[in-house]
Amino acid sequence: MLPQMDKPRILDIGCGSGVPTLELAMLSHGDVIGVDIDQPALNRFSRKIGRSGLTQWVKAIKCSLLNMNFPDASFDIIWAEGSISVIGFEKGLKEWYRFLKSGGFLVVHDALGNLTEKLRQITTCGYELLDHFILDENVWRNEYYTPLDEQLNKLREKHIGTSATLKEMENDQHEIDALKREPENYRSVFFVMRKR
Numbered sequence: 661m662l663p664q665m666d667k668p669r670i671l672d673i674g675c676g677s678g679v680p681t682l683e684l685a686m687l688s689h690g691d692v693i694g695v696d697i698d699q700p701a702l703n704r705f706s707r708k709i710g711r712s713g714l715t716q717w718v719k720a721i722k723c724s725l726l727n728m729n730f731p732d733a734s735f736d737i738i739w740a741e742g743s744i745s746v747i748g749f750e751k752g753l754k755e756w757y758r759f760l761k762s763g764g765f766l767v768v769h770d771a772l773g774n775l776t777e778k779l780r781q782i783t784t785c786g787y788e789l790l791d792h793f794i795l796d797e798n799v800w801r802n803e804y805y806t807p808l809d810e811q812l813n814k815l816r817e818k819h820i821g822t823s824a825t826l827k828e829m830e831n832d833q834h835e836i837d838a839l840k841r842e843p844e845n846y847r848s849v850f851f852v853m854r855k856r
Contacts, residue, residue, distance in 0.1 A: 661790055661791055661852045662737065662765050662767075662852070665688065665690070665736055665737075667688075667689055667690045667691065668688050668690040668691075668735075668736035668737050669690060669691050669692075669734065669735050669736050669737075670684050670685075670688060670690055670691070670692040670693070670735060670736065670737040670738070670739060671692075671693050671695070671730070671734070671735045671737070671738045671739070671759065672684060672692060672693070672694040672695070672739045672740075672741075673695055673725050673728075673738060673739070673740040673743050673744075673756070674695070674696055674725060674740060674741065674742060674743025674746070675694030675695060675696045675701075675702075675705065675720065676696055676698065676701045676705070677701040677702075677704040677705050677708070678694050678701075678704070678705030678708050678709070678718075678720065680739065680741055681694040681705070681718065681720075681739075682708060682709070682712055682714065682718065684737075684739060685714050685717050685718045686714075688737075689717075690717065690736070690737075691717050691718075691719075692717060692718045692719070693718075693719045693721060694718070694719070694720050694721070695721045695722075695723040695725065695728065696720075696722070696723075697722060697723070697724050699722060702720045702721075702722055705720045706720050725743055725746055725747055725752075726746070726747060728759070730759050732758045732759065733758070733759070733760065733761045733762065733764075734759050734761075735759050735760055735761065735764060736760075736761055736764050736765065737764060737765045737766075737767065738756055738759060738760060738764070738765070738766045738767070739767050740752065740756070740766070740767070740768045740769070741767075741768075741769040742769055742770070742848075744768050744770050745770060745771060749768075749770060749774075749778050749781060750781045750785065752768070753766070753768075753781060753782065753785040753787065754785050757785065757786055757787075757855060760855040761855070762855060763854060763855060764854070764855045765790075765852065765853065765854055765855070766787060766851075766853050766854075766855065767850065767851070767852050767853075768850070768851045768853075769848060769849070769850050769851075770848060770849060770851070771845075771847075771848055771849075772794060772847040772848055772849050775849060778849075778851070779792070782851060782853055786855065786856050787853035787854060787855060787856060788853060788854045788856050789851065789852075789853050790852045790853060790854055791852050792849055792850060792851045792852065793849065793850055794847065794848070794849050795847065795848045795849070795850070796846075796847050797839065797843035797844070797846040797847055800839060800846045800848075801839060801843075801846075805835070805836050805839050808832060808835075808836065809836050812829050812832060812833060812836075815829060816829070
């Protein structure tokens with residue numbers, strides 16, 4: 661949905677281990693900064709950057725999204741996949757506005773709740789909504805949780821009797837079980853907007 665840009669500068673807020681961040685770099689041929697506070701995830705991300713050969717264009721920075729201190733108008737695109745809930749939707753829109761260049765793009769992935777209010781806030785916070793699309797629980801089930809469940813089952817077979825390894829998998833199993841119990845909590849929405 662975003663136009664082609666010549667080497668855009670991109671900020672990925674809440675990048676985790678950098679899966680979308682690296683994809684953004686490869687798709688855009690731009691400079692990408694990923695920020696997160698999870699040091700183990702950033703360590704994995706840094707190793708991925710090294711293996712990908714993108715060290716000139718991709719940086720991983722330990723930084724809280726509550727304390728970002730980039731210069732105004734630094735980025736052509738800000739990408740926030742699942743992280744805006746930490747600061748709050750409206751507050752995130754307002755605070756991140758200054759980091760975007762004029763006409764820059766903000767892409768936010770968030771929980772589906774309060775959709776009408778979020779659409780209103782986009783406009784009142786100085787953005788033009790280009791589009792939005794909803795991901796239902798089937799996307800999560802088919803694209804993420806079913807393959808994860810299959811991998812966990814293989815690991816369980818491989819590590820029978822290894823309680824430490826099995827314990828490590830408990831959080832993932834809880835997420836899979838939660839999807840089965842409350843699928844409505846796994847509906848989400850992507851917003852694509854432009855700074856006015």
